[in-house]
Amino acid sequence: MDALAEAVIAGAPPGELERAVVPYEYTAAHLRKDQVDVFGGAADRDVRESLHVGPVPMPELAPDEVLIATMASSVNHHTVASATFTPRPTFDFLAQLGEQGGFEQRHDQPFHAIGSDAAGVVVRVGSAVRRWKVGDHVVVAGAWVDSQEPATHADGMIGGEQRIWGAETNYGGLGHYSVARADQVLPKAPHLTWEEAASSTLCATTAYRMLVGEHGARVKQGDIVLIWGAAGGIGSFAVQLVRNAGGIAVGVVSGADKARRLAGLGCDLVIDRTELGLDDPGLSTADRGRRLGRLIRNAFGEDPHIAFDATGEKTFGISVYVVRRGGAVVTCGSDSGSWHNFDNRYLWMNLKRVIGSHAANYQEAWECNRLLTLGRLSPVLSRTYPLAEVGEAARLVQNNEHIGKVGVLCLAPREGLGVADPVLRERIGERKLTPFRAGAPTG
Structure with missing residues (x-):
């Protein structure tokens, strides 16, 4: 493990995180472009065959992005679709994004670091980032939009360049680090563990837009x-x-x-x-x-x-x-x-x-995250896996053998870490915060 990751795990202050060197590569769950035909005509596209965990290059940070040391992530159906290369390989989306030039060229790679959920610590911010700083504990909303596209300012999900982070973009959440735009970042609910927070954002915000938001x-x-x-x-x-x-x-x-x-x-x-x-x-x-x-x-x-x-x-x-x-x-x-x-x-x-309905715009994500922070919504995590076993976690979801959400520990060395407000957690109660954990096996 690199020195920056070790500092994050040790709870180092922002100054120490800023002095630590960003590694030139990091460990991530990823797909390989040369394997898009690995399944051939097989009826069962077993995601354990296509998901790899290993080093990928660290990208240069764009001015409007943050680099997050990812403590935990989760498996979504986007994960399964990406790993089965259906309905089309995600490398097609990465190539289209790369054609825009500039910083977007970084996404078009022979690998795809996937994952559409993340909870972790901000370790670097781009020169144009104003509202986030090194040391912040955050989660990532799954909608990746172009803030310079006019339609985005009416509703982020209407813009033609709207994408699902980590599925239609590179450097997603299932790794030791992840790269997100500043307008995806939300404050982590302080009473939740890393894995609880990481398992909540994408699904909760999607349901919020469908049912509660003005577009639902x-x-x-x-x-x-x-x-x-x-x-x-x-x-x-x-x-x-x-x-x-x-x-x-x-x-x-x-x-x-x-x-x-x-x-x-x-x-x-x-x-x-x-x-x-x-x-x-x-x-x-x-x-x-x-x-x-x-x-x-x-x-x-x-x-x-x-x-x-x-x-x-x-x-x-x-x-x-x-x-x-x-x-x-x-x-x-x-x-x-x-x-x-x-x-x-x-x-x-x-x-x-x-x-x-599709995902959620930034305001909807923010309002939904507020409900999580207030304890008005509870995580629905049922079990977790280490990053090394992400294939098994994804296979569980692929076969619909899970309930709620399946979490993945990235840099977090074990479950139960990341709680910054134990008083609120105690007031809400473990039973409410872990409705699907009782009697559930853990990976």
Whole structure:
């Protein structure tokens, strides 16, 4: 380990961090451009074959960027998509970015250091950075935007150059260091551990935009919200946001264990899709919708106001069917496939809406991070792995064998470090802060 990383781990003051030399290379989870065809026609693209952990060159810092010593990160579905090179190799995105010239050329490399979450310590700031300094404890929001693009100033997610950090850019969070733009950086919630903070940002902010932000479904008191994949990373934050808003959370999961743990998170109604037969190939979409709608009406006397759907192909048609007249389906991502089929009669004749959503702009990320800092949102970390075993962590997510979030320790030598406000942590309580950890194995 290099001297700068050792100083960070030892809790050295900013002056000492500034005097330590930035290494010319660092350890990161990365993909290799010469392996984009490694899977051939294999049905199972095992991410353990494509993910490597080893040295990559340290990039030069642009004026508007910060260099972060990454204490912890997490696995997202972006990680899995990148490592399977689907729907297209991420090296295509890096090449397009590199064509812009200037500092963007750094991204077009024969390697891709991935990862879309990070919590750590700022160790260098670019000459144009004003609001962050060496020694700050931070997390990174996942949206990477061009601040000189006019549309970005209306909504960062509308800009044509908007990208997901660490998936469509290089030097992401799954490594000993990461490079982020200053307008991605947020203060780390002081009562959280490194791994808890690192596992929360991308999924929590994505759910916030979908449900709470002005560009989403705008959940309000009393709204019944159907949440697909409610025990996953985005879904489990959606449950909390609905509850915070005074809404009624209806979570759909696959399996009894996930259902049990989701009930402990405060979900008002938990539905095990396997018990309800929603995956029965003999049922039409309308039949599945009728089964699900009947169960929700029996519980609450009404159809859902909102369907929160990050699952995609397998669920979207049911979502359109089951929401009430004038209701909304808000969608982000398509974990089960991106070709969404639905009967348009149920949409147009009942004045329903489909809202497309993607990540979160900086203001939305800041507001969501405030909720985490206040303890109004809790991390949903279920287990962690060391960086050396990131392939195993990603494989767990690839096979949907996890609940909540899977964390990765980067520079942090063990779990439980990084808490700067133990008083607030004690007041909130370990049970609330670790809803998915109880009885969960750790890597």
